Amino acid sequence: MSEKTFFTNPAVSRVLGVAGAVLAVIAAMLPWSTFLLNKGAYPDKATLQFFDAPFELTGFRWELLIIGVVALVCAVAKVPAQRRVLRGLGAGIFAIGLINFGFIASAGGGLGAVTALDGTFAFGSVAALVAGVLLVLATIGQPLEEIPRWSTKLPTPVAYLGLVVSFAALLYVVSLTLTAGGQGGAASPYSGPMFLSFLGFAGGMFAGAAGLGVLKWISRLSEQHRVFSIVVLLLCALSLPFTDAGSEYWMTVAANIGVYAATAIGLNIVVGLAGLLDLGYVAFLGIGAFVAANLSGAAASQLGIHLPFYLVVIISAAIAGIFGAIVGSPTLRVRGDYLAIVTLAFGEIFQIAARNNIGGLTGGSNAMPNIPALEWFDGTAFNESITLFGAKLPSGVLYYFLIVLLIAAVMTVFANLKNSRMGRAWIAIREDEDAARAMGIKTGQAKILAFLCGAVLAGIAGAVFAHKTSTVSYESFLFMESVTLLAAVILGGMGSIPGAVLGASLLFVLPEKLREFSDYRLLIFGLALILIMRFRPQGLIPDAHRRAELAGEDAEGHTLQDKPGGDEPEQPKPQEVPAR
Amino acid sequence: MTAPILRAQDVTMVFGGLTALSEVSLTLDRGQIVGLIGPNGAGKTTFFNCLTGLYTPTNGQVLLDGTQLPSDPAHVTIAGIARTFQNIRLFPNMTAVENVMVGRHARMKQGPIATIFRGPRFRKGETDARTRAKELLDFAGIGRSGDELARNLPYGDQRRLEIARALATDPKVLLLDEPTAGMNPQETEATRQLIFKIRDLGISVVVIEHDTKFIFSLCDHVSVLVQGKLLVEGTPEAVRTDPRVIEAYLGKPPEEVQAEVQHAAELVGEHGDKGVGQ
Numbered sequence: 001m002s003e004k005t006f007f008t009n010p011a012v013s014r015v016l017g018v019a020g021a022v023l024a025v026i027a028a029m030l031p032w033s034t035f036l037l038n039k040g041a042y043p044d045k046a047t048l049q050f051f052d053a054p055f056e057l058t059g060f061r062w063e064l065l066i067i068g069v070v071a072l073v074c075a076v077a078k079v080p081a082q083r084r085v086l087r088g089l090g091a092g093i094f095a096i097g098l099i100n101f102g103f104i105a106s107a108g109g110g111l112g113a114v115t116a117l118d119g120t121f122a123f124g125s126v127a128a129l130v131a132g133v134l135l136v137l138a139t140i141g142q143p144l145e146e147i148p149r150w151s152t153k154l155p156t157p158v159a160y161l162g163l164v165v166s167f168a169a170l171l172y173v174v175s176l177t178l179t180a181g182g183q184g185g186a187a188s189p190y191s192g193p194m195f196l197s198f199l200g201f202a203g204g205m206f207a208g209a210a211g212l213g214v215l216k217w218i219s220r221l222s223e224q225h226r227v228f229s230i231v232v233l234l235l236c237a238l239s240l241p242f243t244d245a246g247s248e249y250w251m252t253v254a255a256n257i258g259v260y261a262a263t264a265i266g267l268n269i270v271v272g273l274a275g276l277l278d279l280g281y282v283a284f285l286g287i288g289a290f291v292a293a294n295l296s297g298a299a300a301s302q303l304g305i306h307l308p309f310y311l312v313v314i315i316s317a318a319i320a321g322i323f324g325a326i327v328g329s330p331t332l333r334v335r336g337d338y339l340a341i342v343t344l345a346f347g348e349i350f351q352i353a354a355r356n357n358i359g360g361l362t363g364g365s366n367a368m369p370n371i372p373a374l375e376w377f378d379g380t381a382f383n384e385s386i387t388l389f390g391a392k393l394p395s396g397v398l399y400y401f402l403i404v405l406l407i408a409a410v411m412t413v414f415a416n417l418k419n420s421r422m423g424r425a426w427i428a429i430r431e432d433e434d435a436a437r438a439m440g441i442k443t444g445q446a447k448i449l450a451f452l453c454g455a456v457l458a459g460i461a462g463a464v465f466a467h468k469t470s471t472v473s474y475e476s477f478l479f480m481e482s483v484t485l486l487a488a489v490i491l492g493g494m495g496s497i498p499g500a501v502l503g504a505s506l507l508f509v510l511p512e513k514l515r516e517f518s519d520y521r522l523l524i525f526g527l528a529l530i531l532i533m534r535f536r537p538q539g540l541i542p543d544a545h546r547r548a549e550l551a552g553e554d555a556e557g558h559t560l561q562d563k564p565g566g567d568e569p570e571q572p573k574p575q576e577v578p579a580r
Numbered sequence: 581m582t583a584p585i586l587r588a589q590d591v592t593m594v595f596g597g598l599t600a601l602s603e604v605s606l607t608l609d610r611g612q613i614v615g616l617i618g619p620n621g622a623g624k625t626t627f628f629n630c631l632t633g634l635y636t637p638t639n640g641q642v643l644l645d646g647t648q649l650p651s652d653p654a655h656v657t658i659a660g661i662a663r664t665f666q667n668i669r670l671f672p673n674m675t676a677v678e679n680v681m682v683g684r685h686a687r688m689k690q691g692p693i694a695t696i697f698r699g700p701r702f703r704k705g706e707t708d709a710r711t712r713a714k715e716l717l718d719f720a721g722i723g724r725s726g727d728e729l730a731r732n733l734p735y736g737d738q739r740r741l742e743i744a745r746a747l748a749t750d751p752k753v754l755l756l757d758e759p760t761a762g763m764n765p766q767e768t769e770a771t772r773q774l775i776f777k778i779r780d781l782g783i784s785v786v787v788i789e790h791d792t793k794f795i796f797s798l799c800d801h802v803s804v805l806v807q808g809k810l811l812v813e814g815t816p817e818a819v820r821t822d823p824r825v826i827e828a829y830l831g832k833p834p835e836e837v838q839a840e841v842q843h844a845a846e847l848v849g850e851h852g853d854k855g856v857g858q
Binding site: 412419423427 | 652658672684685687695696697745
């Protein structure tokens with residue numbers, strides 16, 4: 001079959017794998033920089049000599065140690081899909097090495113900082129890089145294994161427990177990711193590389209888990225127990241303020257991300273389902289926000305009215321929707337690249353109009369400040385801190401709750417549209433517009449409806465956004481934001497809901513975290529995007545057509561639900577592979 | 581006899597300076613299978629495109645059940661003409677069932693509001709569409725592949741899926757553009773049986789095909805297009821033995837060709853002699 005090379009030898013693979021894992025563990029204990037960086041030790045003890053304090057690893061070296069030990073276990077033990085797992089872990093180790101190699105070298109002013117200088121040695125990052133390469137080399141000899149399929153034939157309570165544990169773990173990871181590296185600024189000058197290292201670590205571990213089939217197992221299990229999963233996920237999202245991330249700063253960041261995530265889901269209708277490239281989408285968010293600002297009694301509003309929030313949301317959505325239909329109407333005549341240019345032009349028109357304070361509605365460069373905060377029924381303003389279940393929650397947490405509910409609603413709308421006559425028509429248009437027309441789909445109407453639905457969702461998000469930030473300025477709706485939203489959708493996986501949320505989270509949390517790279521921020525950003533698109537063109541969480549796999553198991557899931565703990569022999573399903 | 585279900589009258593299609601079709605007429609009676617044959621480039625697919633609203637004929641008209649066809653493919657399909665394509669055009673990243681459900685689009689009535697709130701009526705409509713799609717897949721003989729992505733289906737099944745998808749639009753007339761292209765004899769035979777089954781449902785069928793044996797064993801009536809013109813039409817028996825058809829397909833009999841070649845050679849000879857002489 002394949003050519004016989006050095007790497008196809010199983011013994012070689014084995015040795016490489018074990019060597020790589022061991023080297024990763026050693027790398028975690030080696031010194032990483034030959035001198036103290038200007039802004040202080042990085043992170044805490046990057047210059048630590050293993051022999052001085054062997055058990056005081058922190059930060060990225062602690063992460064490297066964990067991932068190295070996991071890799072060692074997987075390299076030695078006979079785990080299923082070993083090559084897949086090792087490749088994922090190896091990539092994570094390589095990423096941690098590369099990030100810190102690059103950072104320490106650039107912050108320390110040369111390669112001397114990461115190798116040897118004045119008789120001091122610091123080969124930690126080099127060792128991590130080599131370890132990552134060895135692990136990946138160990139897996140290239142033979143084709144990757146199939147991802148194992150673990151049985152989801154579980155008694156309901158066990159399945160529920162598995163789901164709760166999985167989602168709680170997810171919540172923990174989210175909280176860790178959000179807080180990784182600290183807030184940045186003078187207090188923690190190294191938040192950028194620490195955050196990136198954590199991403200490398202988390203990415204490596206997730207890739208390993210995906211290789212083991214754990215992620216697929218969770219997703220199939222949650223498909224089986226859909227309602228339960230949704231409730232638990234929602235509860236998990238709502239309990240984020242109770243974790244380490246429950247400070248005012250992180251709640252603000254999380255709420256901002258949430259607004260963009262909701263907007264990205266709306267954009268996903270236009271781009272992901274209907275396949276229409278929209279480069280000016282953020283304008284709809286802006287329209288929603290400005291309409292809300294004007295109707296909610298902002299100081300600069302010339303209308304001088306203060307409508308209740310639910311009315312504001314409805315009107316914002318309606319006006320954004322009208323603009324959506326208007327922008328969408330060229331799709332009757334214009335296709336592909338030309339449509340992208342039309343939408344780009346619309347985005348620019350909106351932005352320039354807002355900058356020039358058209359009709360006195362946008363405040364121009366003065367923005368629309370002092371939009372009153374929302375109030376709970378008992379008069380608590382949404383930007384006050386509250387006490388819930390005996391825990392004092394930071395201010396802004398109510399907005400976070402509101403936005404979680406907003407995302408849940410937007411997700412529901414998206415999922416319902418997708419699995420319907422309309423959603424199928426959109427996907428059909430994306431796949432082959434002429435064939436879609438030959439199936440009796442009025443493609444012009446359908447495309448305008450796609451624009452309209454996307455714009456309505458963005459308009460709702462905009463109304464919430466206006467209240468949350470209390471100031472709406474045209475600067476929040478520049479071309480860059482449209483591009484970032486588009487990148488979020490594509491990065492996450494077109495047409496996929498969790499993908500859009502993950503993409504938006506990453507793309508809007510990164511700028512927050514990479515402040516200290518200011519000059520290189522966009523460079524790193526672009527590089528990361530290119531790499532991800534090269535190695536995972538389908539996106540991080542692609543819209544897998546899992547229903548195909550699930551067909552047999554859906555029915556089975558129902559029987560299990562009907563008979564809790566049902567241990568009667570089930571009908572054997574020919575396609576079901578027992579757990580290995 | 582009732583009025584014909586589909587009648588194309590003097591359909592002419594001109595692209596710039598090229599006349600792709602000139603005054604082609606075709607009549608399709610209810611429950612009939614009509615074959616359309618002709619050499620490559622004869623204008624068969626162009627004629628189909630005129631029948632389905634993809635092209636608006638330069639001249640002439642198409643009547644479905646006595647009414648003029650609208651000039652938009654979506655409306656034509658809604659009016660009751662469904663088609664398949666010469667080079668398969670499924671929705672590759674949708675499952676087989678979803679492909680057929682797309683075909684149900686025009687026959688379902690669900691607005692965006694109902695879609696978002698998913699009331700019982702919406703869910704019933706959705707279930708009905710899925711059930712119907714599965715029935716059609718069974719009908720086309722690919723019921724087991726319902727949850728496969730269309731692009732992963734074997735070639736023959738993709739052709740069948742395209743037919744099932746077209747049937748989902750509840751057509752009165754089905755236009756099949758080379759339904760057996762690239763199929764082996766068994767698959768071709770299965771397709772022939774499938775078309776008979778479709779006819780038995782009361783759907784009239786027009787088939788384009790290169791495989792003349794297939795056409796003559798399938799159709800009630802055959803039309804031959806050559807260079808955009810209707811050359812011959814009639815029963816399979818009459819068309820098969822018509823010398824003009826044989827000529828169009830196989831060229832002239834050897835002796836005539838021989839004579840022509842000789843004639844041409846003489847002409848060249850004369851010119852050549854002249855050239856030398858001068």
